[in-house]
Amino acid sequence: METIDRIKNEAYILFAENGYAGTSMRDIANKVGIKAASIYSHYKSKEDLFIDLFKDCISEYDIGVSLNDDHIDIPLEEKMLELLRVQVLFLEENPHLLKFLARIIFFPPVELKDKLQSIIEDNLNITNMKNYYEIYDVLKKDKKIKNEITIDRFISTFDMCIIRYFIGKIGLNYYKEQETIESLFNSYWEEMQS
CATH class of the missing domain: 1.10.10.60 (Homeodomain-like)
Known part of the structure; x- marks a missing residue:
């Protein structure tokens, strides 16, 4: 090496x-x-090394959570569930990446916060974000989600499913039992629907 x-x-x-x-x-x-x-x-500098690692991490995550062509023609609800499943499974298979990202998300280095945010905005896979926007637009148009649901709420609430899933695995679980990906998704979907 x-x-x-x-x-x-x-x-x-x-x-x-x-x-x-x-x-x-x-x-x-x-x-x-x-x-x-x-x-x-x-x-x-240490900052350059950290930034390089962060970019690698974002790139690895984006590649790892991309949906394949098998998911093009499935119903939107199933596509959202599959997006959740793919992200959770990828993070479970890459605990080093999960820990690195979690530390940055919850405890970002104050002096690098703006740089890290800029990197996220510049490097997130356009295809993955495009999935969210396309699904959101169709659901909104078809009135399948509440009118007051913004795109930011649509995505951030979805991201909270991932966070809740991993909270349930760390041992300090304030939920009675480990929630499954499906049960988390069902809660999310109920909140979104009209």
């Missing part, structure tokens, strides 16, 4: 475990087994 790949792998783990502020270039170098100065031949 190339040195840069080892740097990225160890940095990914340390940033996920300790956060941006809690991880130093020296910590990363120690894990890789090199001197901290060696990292600077690949990255000019």
